[in-house]
Amino acid sequence: MTIIWRDRVLFGILLLIGAVWTWLSSTTIPAGYSGSFVAPGSFPTTLGVLLMVLSAIGLAGSELKRVRNGDAEAINMSGLSQEIWGIAATFGFLIVYAVGMQYLGFLLVTVIGVAAFCLIVLRLRSWILIAALSLTLGLGLYLLMNKLLGVYLPAGVLGLGF
Amino acid sequence: MTFCNLKSLVLANTMGVLLVPGMALAQADFPTKPIEMTILFGGSAQTVGQVLSDEMSRASAQPIVAVSRPGGGGAVGYSYAQATAADGYNIVWNSNSISTVYYQGNLPFNYEAFTPIAQIGVEVPVVAVQSSRGWDNLEEMVAAAREQGQPLRVGVSGLGSFTHIASAALFDKFDLDVIYVPYGEGRAPAELLSGRIDVAVQWQSQFQSHLRSGDLLLLCSTGAQPLEHGDVPTCHDAGAEGLDITMWRGLVAPEGTPPEVVSYLEDLARTATESGSFADIAVNLGFTPAFLPADEFGELIATDDAIIGQLMTDLGLNNR
Amino acid sequence: MTAAAVAFEPHSLLALVLGSFFGLAFGCIPGLTYTMALALILPLTFTLEPMMAIGVLVSTYVGGASGGTVAAILVGVPGTPSSAATVADGYALAKAGKASITIAMATICSTLGGLFSLLVMVASVQALSNVALAFGPAEIFALVVFGMATICGLAEQSLVRGLIGGVIGLMVMTIGQDPIDGVSRLTFGNVNLLQGVDLLVAMIGLFAVPQVVSTLFEHKSGSSTIVDGKSVKVELPKLGYIWGYRWNILRSSILGTVIGAIPGTSGTISAFLAYSQEKRLAKNPENWGKGDMGGVVAPETANNAVTGGAMIPMLGLGIPGDPATALILGGLLIHGIQPGALLFVEAPDVVYSLYMFYGLAYVLVTVIMLFGVHLFVQALKIPPHLLAVAIMVLCVVGSYSLRNSMFDVGSMIVVGFFGYLLQKARIPLTPILLGLVLGPAMEREFRTAMIMSGDSYSILLSPIALLFFGMALLVIVMSLVGMVRSRVPKTA
Numbered sequence: 001m002t003i004i005w006r007d008r009v010l011f012g013i014l015l016l017i018g019a020v021w022t023w024l025s026s027t028t029i030p031a032g033y034s035g036s037f038v039a040p041g042s043f044p045t046t047l048g049v050l051l052m053v054l055s056a057i058g059l060a061g062s063e064l065k066r067v068r069n070g071d072a073e074a075i076n077m078s079g080l081s082q083e084i085w086g087i088a089a090t091f092g093f094l095i096v097y098a099v100g101m102q103y104l105g106f107l108l109v110t111v112i113g114v115a116a117f118c119l120i121v122l123r124l125r126s127w128i129l130i131a132a133l134s135l136t137l138g139l140g141l142y143l144l145m146n147k148l149l150g151v152y153l154p155a156g157v158l159g160l161g162f
Numbered sequence: 163m164t165f166c167n168l169k170s171l172v173l174a175n176t177m178g179v180l181l182v183p184g185m186a187l188a189q190a191d192f193p194t195k196p197i198e199m200t201i202l203f204g205g206s207a208q209t210v211g212q213v214l215s216d217e218m219s220r221a222s223a224q225p226i227v228a229v230s231r232p233g234g235g236g237a238v239g240y241s242y243a244q245a246t247a248a249d250g251y252n253i254v255w256n257s258n259s260i261s262t263v264y265y266q267g268n269l270p271f272n273y274e275a276f277t278p279i280a281q282i283g284v285e286v287p288v289v290a291v292q293s294s295r296g297w298d299n300l301e302e303m304v305a306a307a308r309e310q311g312q313p314l315r316v317g318v319s320g321l322g323s324f325t326h327i328a329s330a331a332l333f334d335k336f337d338l339d340v341i342y343v344p345y346g347e348g349r350a351p352a353e354l355l356s357g358r359i360d361v362a363v364q365w366q367s368q369f370q371s372h373l374r375s376g377d378l379l380l381l382c383s384t385g386a387q388p389l390e391h392g393d394v395p396t397c398h399d400a401g402a403e404g405l406d407i408t409m410w411r412g413l414v415a416p417e418g419t420p421p422e423v424v425s426y427l428e429d430l431a432r433t434a435t436e437s438g439s440f441a442d443i444a445v446n447l448g449f450t451p452a453f454l455p456a457d458e459f460g461e462l463i464a465t466d467d468a469i470i471g472q473l474m475t476d477l478g479l480n481n482r
Numbered sequence: 483m484t485a486a487a488v489a490f491e492p493h494s495l496l497a498l499v500l501g502s503f504f505g506l507a508f509g510c511i512p513g514l515t516y517t518m519a520l521a522l523i524l525p526l527t528f529t530l531e532p533m534m535a536i537g538v539l540v541s542t543y544v545g546g547a548s549g550g551t552v553a554a555i556l557v558g559v560p561g562t563p564s565s566a567a568t569v570a571d572g573y574a575l576a577k578a579g580k581a582s583i584t585i586a587m588a589t590i591c592s593t594l595g596g597l598f599s600l601l602v603m604v605a606s607v608q609a610l611s612n613v614a615l616a617f618g619p620a621e622i623f624a625l626v627v628f629g630m631a632t633i634c635g636l637a638e639q640s641l642v643r644g645l646i647g648g649v650i651g652l653m654v655m656t657i658g659q660d661p662i663d664g665v666s667r668l669t670f671g672n673v674n675l676l677q678g679v680d681l682l683v684a685m686i687g688l689f690a691v692p693q694v695v696s697t698l699f700e701h702k703s704g705s706s707t708i709v710d711g712k713s714v715k716v717e718l719p720k721l722g723y724i725w726g727y728r729w730n731i732l733r734s735s736i737l738g739t740v741i742g743a744i745p746g747t748s749g750t751i752s753a754f755l756a757y758s759q760e761k762r763l764a765k766n767p768e769n770w771g772k773g774d775m776g777g778v779v780a781p782e783t784a785n786n787a788v789t790g791g792a793m794i795p796m797l798g799l800g801i802p803g804d805p806a807t808a809l810i811l812g813g814l815l816i817h818g819i820q821p822g823a824l825l826f827v828e829a830p831d832v833v834y835s836l837y838m839f840y841g842l843a844y845v846l847v848t849v850i851m852l853f854g855v856h857l858f859v860q861a862l863k864i865p866p867h868l869l870a871v872a873i874m875v876l877c878v879v880g881s882y883s884l885r886n887s888m889f890d891v892g893s894m895i896v897v898g899f900f901g902y903l904l905q906k907a908r909i910p911l912t913p914i915l916l917g918l919v920l921g922p923a924m925e926r927e928f929r930t931a932m933i934m935s936g937d938s939y940s941i942l943l944s945p946i947a948l949l950f951f952g953m954a955l956l957v958i959v960m961s962l963v964g965m966v967r968s969r970v971p972k973t974a
Contacts, residue, residue: 010907014646021653024668030267032663033479034321035341036933040660040667043925047653054649058642079703086699090691090874091899098878098891106879114871122701122867133868137875149507150522151514151883152196152227204805209524209812216525229886230521233677235664241673242887266664268676315934322664343934344662348808349745352801356615358934367815371800371822443528446818 003073007062015055022048089121105156110138192250192423193224199413200254201230202239205348206367207411210449211255214282217434226430228255235259235323237268244275248416250423253279257411258324260463261470266322267481273463276414279424280431281454281462283444285409286385287328288366288394292354293379300381300400303361304336313339317350317362322479327470328384328407329363330477335402354378366392367448384408390450410466411449412459428456497534498839501541502846506854508542509549512559512686513880516546520809532817536836539813541843543806544596547749547789548847551588551782552854556581556861557873559690563681564749564785566915567757569689571770571777578773582716582859587775588782589851590724591731595783596844598735599742599790603797604837608823610743611798617744619934620941623927624950625744626920629751631954632758633913634961641965644913650904651917652924654679654897661926662933674889681750683881683890684897684918690877691898692905694870701867716856727779730760738784742791745803746927749785750919756784762960790840797821797833 022045029041093113100109114134118124145151199218201211208230215228231239236259246252254276264272289300297303307314316333318326321344333340343359350362351372362369366389372378373392382397383389386406397405413431415424434440435453444451454462474480501523508519519542527535550562551572558573560566568588575584602610617625633648634641657668658678669675724731734756741752760780761770770777792803793810800822802808814821819832826833861869881894905911935941942951 006907010909025656028670029660029667030481030665032321032660032665034344034663034929034933036929037937038929038932040663040665043929044653044656044667047649047656051646051649051653054642054646058646061642079699082702083695083699085702086695086697087902089698090695091895093871093874094691094878094895094898097874098888098895101878101882101891102888110875114875117871118868122871129868133871137872141875141879144507145879145883149504149514151518152198152229152886153879153883154888205808206812206815208521209809209816212521212525213528213816216528228525231885231887233659233885235659237659237673238677241676268659268664268666270673313936320664321662341933341936343930345930348802348811352615352745352795352799353618355799356618358618368800371820371824374820375822375824439528443816446815447812 003075004062004066006075008059011055011058011062015052015059018048018051018055022052089117093117093121101154101156103156106153107138107142108156110141111135114138192426193222195251196224197222197226197250197427198252199226199228200239200243200252201228202232202236202255202257202259204230204232206365206447206449207255207257210283210411210444210447213440213443213447214255214431214434217437217440218430221430221433226253235263235266235268235320237263240269240275244271244416246416248277248418248420250415250419250427253413253415253427255411256414258409258466258470260414261467262322262324262327262474264467265471265474265480265482273467275417277417277419277424278456278460278463279413279415279427280435280456281410281412281452281459282431282435283411283449283451283453284385285365285411285449286383286389287325287363287407287409288369288383288389289329289332289381289397290351290354290362290364290369290373290378291360291381292357293376295360297379297381299395300397300402303381304338304401307338307360313341314361315341315343315359317343317345317353317359317364319350319364320344324409325363325365327473327477327479329361330479331407331473332363332384332397332402332405334477335405351378365448370448391445410452410454410459410462412454424456494534494537494839495842497530497537498541498843498846501538502545502843502850505542505545505547506549506847506850509546509561510552511880512553512561512690512876513682513882513884515562515682515884516543516549517804517806517809518884519546520806520813524809524813527813528816532819532832533835535813535817536819536832537839537843539810540836540839541846543789543810544840544843545847546806547596547786548589548592548844548851551592552585552851552858555584555588555778556858557690557869558693559873559877560685562749563685563919564753564788565781566685566689566750566919567753567781567785568778570912571772571774574771574773575775575778576862580717580773581862582855583719584775584778585855585858586718586852587724588778589848589855590719591727591734591779591783592786593844593848594731595735595738595785595787596789597841598732599739599787599793600837600840600844602739603790603794603840607794607798608826610794611801613740614743614745614795614799614801614803616946617746618944619927619930620944621946621950622744622746623924623931624942624947624954625741625747626751626924626927628950628954628957629755629920630916630924631957632754633916634958636754636758636761636910636912636916640908641962643909647904647909647911647913648917650909651914651919652921653917654684655681655918655921656925661922662929674887677885677887679893679897680881680884680890681918682884683894685915686877686881687894687897687899688901688911688915690873691895692902694873694877695902697866697870701870716859718852718855727776730776730779731783733763734760734780734783735787738787739791741784742788742803743794745795745801746923748804748919749788751923752788753781753785754916754919756780758957762957793840797825797836798823 025044032040097113111134118130199215201208212228215226219225243252243254260273350364353359354362380394382400384407435451505519508514523542550565553559553561554565554568555572555576659676737756738752741747757780761767792807795801796807802811881890931941
């Protein structure tokens with residue numbers, strides 16, 4: 001992929017988002033009753049149009065650059081697989097952890113989740129380290145938040161009491 | 163260091179020990195864990211709610227925890243609580259907002275989705291103006307507004323909010339040309355003092371210090387009964403005949419909560435509301451404690467819902 | 483003198499220490515804010531005697547306003563929205579091995595900003611509270627526009643990309659309930675969306691998630707930098723070093739105090755304004771964003787100067803400037819203390835002890851933080867990939883506990899994903915953040931002004947509003963000129 005292509009994709013998608021946004025906000029937002037001509041939909045619609053205009057300028061700018069400099073500059077794609085691995089690891093953990101919390105409750109899901117992540121994804125082999133990290137985060141945060149600061153974390157639907 | 167928590171835990175434990183032989187056996191099933199009280203708004207509504215949960219925790223075997231779920235004029239908190247299990251562990255510090263937010267079209271269910279527990283008290287919006295304008299009563303203000311030839315600017319909490327509906331009902335009686343300017347929490351007094359609006363319809367507590375300093379003046383209060391403090395006529399007596407708009411605040415639980423759980427919570431609410439410390443604090447916050455048991459509270463919610471629905475239809479605010 | 487006696491009594495000091503720690507803890511953890519700390523500590527103060535209650539509330543406020551810096555500098559995730567402007571330079575400095583001096587510097591500047599605003603408060607609370615009255619919807623709108631104009635100065639390379647970022651930020655904040663009419667916008671009937679995307683939730687997603695991804699990426703590709711345990715040594719700024727930033731501190735303090743006194747604005751806005759103001763005035767603006775101490779000093783001074791500024795209309799008029807001061811007001815009212823002009827006549831001792839508590843709380847927080855630095859920097863010894871795990875857990879905890887909402891956790895993950903993609907496509911994050919911060923106020927104030935004037939634009943032509951519009955124009959022109967100038971030698 002070259003920089004020109006990356007910009008084309010970026011501004012193209014943003015242009016599309018701007019169009020869909022403008023269409024949605026001008027059709028789905030009900031009129032208000034403030035009596036002013038600035039309705040609830042005015043601000044979002046304006047922003048949608050603004051995004052379209054800016055993306056169009058961006059698109060034009062990148063084409064202009066191509067005409068001037070040619071389409072030679074390539075993006076460094078090395079390490080792409082590691083990067084995708086990083087994305088998958090981050091969002092995989094976040095999603096599984098958040099969903100699990102609703103069922104297992106904060107304490108259990110944190111201890112299990114952190115330990116599993118260290119073991120399977122980070123491939124740590126030191127049991128002491130894994131236990132220390134998962135217990136510090138799970139039990140430590142639980143005690144800090146629930147017991148000390150009075151901020152209640154999800155208890156889960158299994159009724160385990162924590 | 164866990165202030166709120168340690169205190170309630172200690173309290174809960176001591177209460178637990180004291181109560182185990184008698185009451186706890188009778189109430190063996192409830193409550194066995196902390197009860198969450200959803201708070202829908204910020205400002206004085208939140209503070210009163212926190213004081214209430216604190217008072218209720220003293221009488222309860224388990225702490226009552228106030229949790230803030232603001233947003234959507236109450237819609238967010240109502241939706242959350244409505245979706246929880248009807249076991250009494252999730253109660254809502256509610257108000258007439260259940261009706262206003264429903265008729266506004268932002269809630270898929272109405273007051274019937276909740277079982278009443280008890281009314282805790284009432285708050286009455288008041289009509290305030292700058293004293294330097296020289297309007298001593300409601301009729302002088304109305305006459306001046308007619309004369310000035312441009313619309314009267316009235317500050318309210320938000321369009322479709324309770325204060326908006328109260329003021330719309332008021333000015334509707336005089337057939338005045340009015341612009342409603344929506345302000346968030348607590349900004350109305352500043353706008354009134356600076357003269358950017360002519361009138362503010364708000365909760366009395368917001369004006370307290372300016373009333374005593376004489377910068378602002380209350381023309382009337384929208385309830386049927388005059389206010390306990392201060393010499394303020396009702397809007398009915400001041401010329402807006404038949405006006406009676408009062409906001410109640412109370413506790414409700416999701417529909418289907420077992421009656422014995424409701425009556426346990428009702429007893430807690432009664433004990434808390436009737437305690438001297440609650441009354442003292444409430445007065446400082448401009449809140450009038452007025453306990454009503456579950457059945458009477460339920461009837462009140464239903465009657466008021468019909469009134470608000472009709473009023474919002476008349477004012478063109480009903481989106482149902 | 484009685485006020486001083488009250489403030490130095492052992493139980494008042496205890497109240498201050500507890501409040502400061504409580505506030506600091508909330509400030510340090512991303513997702514927990516001082517507004518939340520105040521809401522949670524408020525019930526405790528019901529049963530305390532009034533003076534102690536004031537002590538606890540004021541010190542919680544001060545502690546919370548100062549604590550947000552730590553996470554911003556150490557891990558690049560702001561602890562509170564008002565320290566978001568600190569992240570760019572603070573985190574860069576920490577990565578360059580200057581974490582301790584940066585945190586210490588930020589703490590000292592916070593305190594100087596806070597104490598400056600205290601002095602202003604003591605000297606002129608009644609005069610300045612009338613300034614607050616001069617700011618109506620039109621004037622606040624103009625101020626916000628001025629804030630938006632600073633995007634031009636903060637957009638790093640491309641103005642179009644910067645503006646796109648700003649527009650995206652503004653767009654995100656329009657989702658949910660409309661601030662004026664209360665109708666739902668782009669929620670598609672989803673009640674959870676009605677409460678909108680919270681600023682803090684979006685911020686955690688924007689800052690923390692891309693960083694976790696890149697840390698894990700570096701770990702996988704074996705390029706992560708392990709900090710040598712010995713290199714983490716604590717270094718505190720010398721007096722002369724602080725003196726070198728005196729004008730920056732003074733200007734940012736004035737700016738923060740004034741912005742704080744205007745109801746409806748916040749520490750976040752003042753921090754960004756101070757940052758861009760000082761960047762413009764700096765000798766080496768090209769270093770800003772890459773680890774310039776000035777970029778930490780300016781926002782940290784300003785966001786703490788706001789605390790005293792926000793107390794001015796609260797004490798002088800009984801009008802809270804932000805949700806945090808609204809809670810403090812509630813705490814005062816519970817004890818029958820009625821802020822307003824009369825309070826200074828009827829109960830001056832209450833006012834003076836509030837001042838004492840405020841000043842003492844800042845001194846206390848500074849001492850705690852300067853000792854705490856030794857502890858905080860130990861976090862740098864933790865291998866980055868393990869720190870990343872902890873950050874992920876904290877992100878979820880923080881976005882959940884803000885409103886006790888699992889939906890917010892989902893929003894955080896979604897915002898994080900798009901934030902990462904945008905960053906990869908070289909859309910700068912700071913303008914997005916500025917859009918998020920300023921969007922709601924911009925729309926609300928403009929529409930309120932329009933409603934008030936009966937749709938007449940003349941309301942936007944008040945002297946104060948014109949002043950800010952003029953300044954906005956000046957900023958845009960200056961940064962355009964700067965941009966063209968920096969390009970000319972390259973192409974020539």
